[in-house]
Amino acid sequence: TAGITQAPTSQIxxxxxxxxxxxxxxxxxxxxxxxxxxxxxxxRLIHYSNTAGTTGKGEVPDGYSVSRANxxxxxxxxxxxxxxxxxxxxxxxxDSSGGANTQYFGPGTRLTVL
Amino acid sequence: xxxxxxxxxxxxxxxxxVQINCTYQTSGFxxxxxxxxxxxxAPTFLSYNVLDGLEEKGRFSSFLSRSKGYSYLLLKELQMxxxxxxxxxxxxxxxxxxxxxxxxxxxxx
Numbered sequence: 001t002a003g004i005t006q007a008p009t010s011q012i013x014x015x016x017x018x019x020x021x022x023x024x025x026x027x028x029x030x031x032x033x034x035x036x037x038x039x040x041x042x043x044r045l046i047h048y049s050n051t052a053g054t055t056g057k058g059e060v061p062d063g064y065s066v067s068r069a070n071x072x073x074x075x076x077x078x079x080x081x082x083x084x085x086x087x088x089x090x091x092x093x094x095d096s097s098g099g100a101n102t103q104y105f106g107p108g109t110r111l112t113v114l
Numbered sequence: 115x116x117x118x119x120x121x122x123x124x125x126x127x128x129x130x131x132v133q134i135n136c137t138y139q140t141s142g143f144x145x146x147x148x149x150x151x152x153x154x155x156a157p158t159f160l161s162y163n164v165l166d167g168l169e170e171k172g173r174f175s176s177f178l179s180r181s182k183g184y185s186y187l188l189l190k191e192l193q194m195x196x197x198x199x200x201x202x203x204x205x206x207x208x209x210x211x212x213x214x215x216x217x218x219x220x221x222x223x
Binding site for chain 2: 031033035040041042043044045048050058059090102103104105106107108
């Protein structure tokens, strides 16, 4: 199975431009998450969705928006990119928001904003 | 919120044992996870603790003390492929994970 896929793998973006990072999972997990990973700071939660049709803000949501129109897809949009959004972005999913169910991560998108 | 601390780097010899400590302060504890992340790759799940005690899974074990806000990951019989970053993550009552900055383990021959 594919698990979680992310696109693009990497991208260089001019400041002020918009971009959507794509995330698709084929495991029918109800919960999905977006993180950014920066050197020395670890993974930080941007937005999450516990089920299709609902979203919530994480630790660092400013400058980002998400939507969850269906179970499989959870796109992350940067409306007007800034250099501080240069990071590696990971999408993750879990089949329940509780219990021992773990989060499984996609391969990541490396974004550079110039 | 969460405050999660773990050492930045550790080095050990092939075949040896390494213990990675993680301390946390949380407003609502609902489980602790350890992930492994090789350079340039995604984190992968290693272990989960929600009750006090030791969870063993092959060469890897994880321990939790909720009263002390403390966990450790024990890697035994180290292999070169174990060179990676190890991430401690705490789940809160809203089921969101907060991650430590990660511990980079280097295994030397």
